[in-house]
Amino acid sequence: MWKCLVLIAVFLVFLQGKETEGWCGRPPGYAHSKTVCEHKQLHLRCGRHRRIHVVSAIYGRTNRHTCGHGRVGTTSCKARHASFKVKRRCNGKRSCRIRASNGVFGDPCVGTFKYLKVRYQCKRPRYTHSKTVCEHNRLHLRCGRHRRIHVVSAMYGRTNRHTCGHGPIGTTSCKAGHASFKVKRKCNGKRSCRIRASNGVFGDPCVGTFKYLKVRYQCKRNHRG
Secondary structure: OHHHHHHHHHHHHHHHHOOOOOOOOOOOOOOEEEEEEOOOEEEEEOOOOOEEEEEEEEEEEOOOOOOOOOOOOOOOEEOOOHHHHHHHHHOOOOEEEEEOOHHHHOOOOOOOOOEEEEEEEEEOOOOOEEEEEEOOOEEEEEOOOOEEEEEEEEEEEEOOOOOOOOOOOOOOOEEOOOHHHHHHHHHOOOOEEEEEOOHHHHOOOOOOOOOEEEEEEEEEEOOOO
16 A cells, blocks of 8 residues: 555656646646736736746726725726737736736726736747848758747848848848748748748849848647657
């Protein structure tokens, strides 16, 4: 009997070391929920090696009991773009503070005492690779075993003077349209991908200027085996 207990204890320690969620702790995808009354500051935070991912946010009032000590003129009141504003402020950070105020979110119901409610997850940050090649050269993206390319963004053109600065530079405000779409279509879901930095592939957004291709991508786990 005691041998079984020892094995169970060892197994639990192993699970804790792997930071496995969902066995005795919170399940994967668990969303924290935090609320503060108007004029107060909301503090979101995640543990070590985790970053904030805002799921939703409302600033206003949808019931009578939350922060019910102030005047309640309506329970059908939400500020527009509250989620966008909290995401822009907090996403990707380990800790974030934001004030529940009309100054930040606007006043969706004048005279009603409001609150800010935010639902968020703590996620592991993904490492983003960045690769650049000069015009006429070929860019090679690749991921390790059991990983696949996920393109975050791509730019073909020129936005500074120092990158690939050995050619003629007529402008530093030059980007080909649909560059991200073209690289995603060519490379997403593959383990390895090559694409040429050329006008033939992307078009010529600034004739006479020497350009470059810059791609930001992640290597995501391949769930298809």
